[in-house]
Amino acid sequence: xxxxxxxxxxxxxxxxxxxxxxxxxxxxxxxxxxxxxxxxxxxxxxxxxxxxxxxxxxxxxxxxxxxxxxxxxxxxxxxxxxxxxxxxxxxxxxxxxxxxxxxxxxxxxxxxxxxxxxxxxxxxxxxxxxxxxxxxxxxxxxxxxxxxxxxxxxxxxxxxxxxxxxxxxxxxxxxxxxxxxxxxxxxxxxxxxxxxxxxxxxxxxxxxxxxxxxxxxxxxxxxxxxxxxxxxxxxxxxxxxxxxxxxxxxxxxxxxxxxxxxxxxxxxxxxxxxxxxxxxxxxxxxxxxxxxxxxxxxxxxxxxx
Numbered sequence: 642x643x644x645x646x647x648x649x650x651x652x653x654x655x656x657x658x659x660x661x662x663x664x665x666x667x668x669x670x671x672x673x674x675x676x677x678x679x680x681x682x683x684x685x686x687x688x689x690x691x692x693x694x695x696x697x698x699x700x701x702x703x704x705x706x707x708x709x710x711x712x713x714x715x716x717x718x719x720x721x722x723x724x725x726x727x728x729x730x731x732x733x734x735x736x737x738x739x740x741x742x743x744x745x746x747x748x749x750x751x752x753x754x755x756x757x758x759x760x761x762x763x764x765x766x767x768x769x770x771x772x773x774x775x776x777x778x779x780x781x782x783x784x785x786x787x788x789x790x791x792x793x794x795x796x797x798x799x800x801x802x803x804x805x806x807x808x809x810x811x812x813x814x815x816x817x818x819x820x821x822x823x824x825x826x827x828x829x830x831x832x833x834x835x836x837x838x839x840x841x842x843x844x845x846x847x848x849x850x851x852x853x854x855x856x857x858x859x860x861x862x863x864x865x866x867x868x869x870x871x872x873x874x875x876x877x878x879x880x881x882x883x884x885x886x887x888x889x890x891x892x893x894x895x896x897x898x899x900x901x902x903x904x905x906x907x908x909x910x911x912x913x914x915x916x917x918x919x920x921x922x923x924x925x926x927x928x929x930x931x932x933x934x935x936x937x938x939x940x941x942x943x944x945x946x
Contacts, residue, residue: 647799651845655691655716664735670717671710671736675701678935679742681733682709683760685751685777686857687792687850688843689716692750695839696915703928708745710736712756714853724856726864729756730763737767746931748772751886751912752857755864758895762871770934771876772927775884775912778891781861788819792844793851805841816841821885821911826918833916840913869898876902877930879914879923886912903930 642650658672672690680700684692693709700707712729714720723732733756737745747768749757754776761768791797805812816837817824827833844850876899880892889906896904905926909918 642803644796644799647802648795648846651842652849654842655689655846655849657691658694659690659717661717662736662739664722664739666722666732666735667719668717669710669722669732669736669739671708673706673708674698675704675706677701677704677706678931679706679708679745680931681737681745681747682707683733683747683749683753683757684709684712684715685753686712686715686854687847688752689850689853691716691843695843696750696836697748699924703931705746705931708740708742712753712853714856715850718853720852720856723756724860726755726759726860727763730759732756733760734764734767743767744769746770746772746934748774749776750774752777752861754778754891755861755867758867758869758872761874762868765871765873768874770874770930771872772930773876773878773880773892773895774927775880775887775914776891777861777887778895779866780864781887781891783858783861785858786819788815793847793854795846795848798845798847802842802845812841813837819885820913821881821883822913822917823909826909827916836916837913867895869895870900872899872902875930875934877927878902878904879907879927880904881907881910881914881919883909883911 660671660673661668670690672694674694682693690709690711693707697707711718713722723729744767747757754773761771814824827837878892878896882889896902907919907923914920914923
């Protein structure tokens, strides 16, 4: 496929089901699927509002409403809406206020961890429960690999995309290696392979996501330690030592320092547990945690505007 057609295809996929809402900070691009108690997803990088519907749409079948705003610098949300971690915590609050939502379950994956933690600390009255799903939880001085560097270039990822259609096995193996998942297990089910392919395509087109990605890399390399004693809501930490994107300390630290935190240190799944051997274990533990929040006598806000 030629570059122009590929770019338009990836752009259309990235903005599928896109919505926009005006806030005092500026316009926010987001996706909104399902009905029920609200789950606010804080996506990683490179990613955007498309992450929620792509990877966590099953929450809607469990009776939840999944909101995924593109964090500042990703897709349709300008970086000017919040480049610092604290500013992104305020960004989440203004976004929820614009939608008239008072409480959420906060779900953070990968690079979505720091702004989610900051939001939970600053606005505890809004966060009914916090789920750190293979999430960054402390300073992360990430050294970009050659493969990752290619994922940050439109032309390079276009070339990789075309090559992946010719040599799918090689590219799927490489993606699995980067994530820390067992490719021999993943390839046994078409639905797992489809999700692995979506992870690769979720990074495209990089030029629509790089502002946020490079900002995360810069800001996260200088994070001051979080005061986890101020995270006072129920918390579930999900992390695996097989994760090839983040060291296990990103799971161990918040689990040890957040009072009463639940910790599932699963063996198989790396940075993408929904496609590996422990997928059901991780999913069931997350749902049990969320169901307990629904049954504690405090109603989660579900009303749309």
